[in-house]
Amino acid sequence: MTPDALAAALLAVVTPVAERRRPDEALDLSAADITLERPRNRDHGDWATNVAMKLAKRLGANPRELAQELADGLAAAEGVASVEVAGPGFINIRLEAGAAGALARTIVEAGADYGRNDAQAGNTINVEFVSANPTGPLHIAHTRWAALGDAIARVLAFSGATVSREYYINDAGAQMDRFGASIVASLKGEDKPEGGYAGEYIDELGRRVLAERADILSLPDDEQVRVARDVAYPIQLAEIQASLASFNVHFDEWFSERTLHAPGADGAQSPIDQAVDRLRAQGHVFDEDGAVWVRTTDFGDDKDRVIRRSNGEYTYFAADAAYYLSKTDRGWADKVYLLGADHHGYVHRLKALAGAAGEDPEKNIEVLIGQMVSINGARLSKRAGNIIEMDDIIEWIGTDALRYSLERSPADSPLDLDPDLLRKRTNDNPVFYVQYAHARIHNVGRNAADAGVDRSEFAPELLTHETESALLGALQEFPRVVAFAAEVREPHRVARYLEELAGLYHRWYDNCRVTPLGDAPVEPVHRTRLWVNDATGQVLRNGLDLLGVSAPERM
Structure with a gap:
């Protein structure tokens, strides 16, 4: 039941x-x-x-x-x-034992769909995460946001929501010009410009730019920067995409900030121009001292925000407004932003922006702030300079161990990872503990087949051992754990559940045999327990998949 x-x-x-x-x-x-x-x-x-x-x-x-x-x-x-x-x-x-044990058949027959629920049915949710500037490689903080954002999207989709994973490419603004100027400085053997970028990757990009545009240094200075920027940008973005793919993270939408500044066809307004007009129509825009403002204090912001300066230039807030409205225009009623630890100031302004756009700040937008993560003994990247690069940490720890360890704690808790522990094949390593339980389940299945135990009988009333009751009780909980994790945007609840389930399985394994001892005959209880064994394996697979972690059959 x-x-x-x-x-x-x-x-x-x-x-x-x-x-x-x-x-x-x-x-x-x-x-x-x-x-x-x-x-x-x-x-x-x-x-x-x-x-x-x-x-x-x-x-x-x-x-x-x-x-x-x-x-x-x-x-x-x-x-x-x-x-x-x-x-x-x-x-x-x-x-009754039979009513509780019947769940094992239900899980096996449901397969990969067990735990799927409709708690989020009808919700259209855009989850935006990572969104690092395309001016350098991803680092360890981006790695955490990648793991958490992807897992949040997975539990939401498994709970019935229509979900889009989105990466906002910050490819407009002064940082892109500094990126181009840094590459030019590298080509000329000069020091990086103020606020520029350094590291071997800049030198690598410089060589690739020079290979494509051998004439770059003969161009006027401003043109050199533009060419370096525009040639190197897609190269660096492709590296970011490759790093994320190696981490088992894929995005449905790569949204370019540049598109917000570009005018429409036949000279139509840019999305940013349109955003200002749309906010004005809602009654929350006013003019003062030659500048255009949004009255965000109406929605709890600590101060009103300038959207266009008196010199006619738009602020970053203007791009934020246009981007937010574009999500609504593309059909995403609810927006989840996962931002870094240094973005606390964005919470009130983004919620105020939702209110100024005529939406409900308490429903249509959610801003999650992730805390920093440190890694004991990690060396700074030689290639990228003073950061711990995502590719290096993946190579060091491994995708499964890294993803799992980043996802098993709430986003707002600081993390200090121990790579030595995460590479150990012991029960002290949480991901090994869960994956080993899954591998043991498959080994039990192989041994059962060799002993002639199959699932041709199912007598759940025979499942009377206390460890069977505890294990079946935990298996019942999986759909509710997933639904709640989706509701509160906390995939760590799935990870902690899997660890508990693995422990219950190991205790059951120690007490309840699936294969008979010696030459003893195969009995209905053995075949019934194989259902329990396989049901547990299915739930572990489903849970690990929600975390983007593999479920090995042998370890």
């Missing part, structure tokens, strides 16, 4: 009780009113609910008396072994 099925059974008991107690009031009860939780102490049963305490006031009832009435009704439900009332009105529910 799944949690949803149990909630439905409980609702079938609650509804007539509520109607009898409040015959003149339409309470419109639904499964959402039924909260089920796993008791910390398994002696208290398989599930617990506080529905009686939640509804007692509305029904004018004593919580404990209402709980007993609901318990009496639920005890007759198919698959329920016993129901007890505890404390001020908690209801503890114990399932």
Whole structure:
């Protein structure tokens, strides 16, 4: 019996009780009113609910008396072994072994779809992350945002949302000119310009620019910078894309900032010009001291923002506005921004921007701030200068260990990774612990096949060992863990769940044999346990896939 099925059974008991107690009031009860939780102490049963305490006031009832009435009704439900009332009105529910064990078949038959849910159905969500300037290689902070952003998108899609992964290419502005000037300085053997870029990668780009434009140094100075910038930019962007692909991160949209500044066909306004007009139409734009402002303080910002200076130049906020509106225009009602630790100031201004655009700042935009990550003993990149380059850390630690370790903690918690630990093949290494459980499951399956154990029988009522109850209980939780991780944008909940599941599986493995000992005959319990074994493997695979981590069959 799944949690949803149990909630439905409980609702079938609650509804007539509520109607009898409040015959003149339409309470419109639904499964959402039924909260089920796993008791910390398994002696208290398989599930617990506080529905009686939640509804007692509305029904004018004593919580404990209402709980007993609901318990009496639920005890007759198919698959329920016993129901007890505890404390001020908690209801503890114990399932029959067959009802609990039936889940193993459900999981195996669902396969890769087990855990998929519709909690986010109907939501169209744009998840923007990484978005590093295309002026150099990605570093360790970008690596964390890449892992988290991709995992957030995965759990959202698995929960029914329509999701787009987007990378905003900051390819307009002064940093691009400094990028070009840095390459020219390298070609001339000069010091980098103020605020410019350094490192062997700049020298490499210079050589590639020179190979494509041998005449570059004969051009006027401004033209040299433009040519260097425009030739090197796609080269560097391609390197960024390759780094992300090697990290198992793929984007649906690479959005160029330059397109926001470009005029439309036949001299039409640029998207930035249009954005100013659209915000003005909403009544939140005003003119003062020759500049154009957005009254973002109406929506909680600490000050109003200039969108166009008195000299006619647009500010970065103008591009932010045009970009935000473009997401809405492209059909993305909800926008998730994952920004670095130095972008706290953007939270209020982006939310204010949503409000000024006529949208709900509390619903249509969410800004997640990721904290920095440090790596013990990591050397700065020789190629890129004073950063730890993504490619180097992937090569050092490995994609699986790196992704998993970056995703198993909340985005807003600082991380200090230990590469020596993450490369160990021991249970102290969280990703090894989970992956080893999956590999062990496949080994059990291979041994079972050799011993003649298959899934030709399924007798879930035989699954009575306490470790089987605990393991099946955890398997039931997976869809709800995924749905909640999607709701709160916290994929680390999936990782921590997988670690708990792996531990429960190892304890089950130590106590419950899938293959008979010696020459003992194969019995129905062995075949039934193979279903449990394979169901656990399926859930581990599904969970690891949501984290972008592989599920090896041998280790």
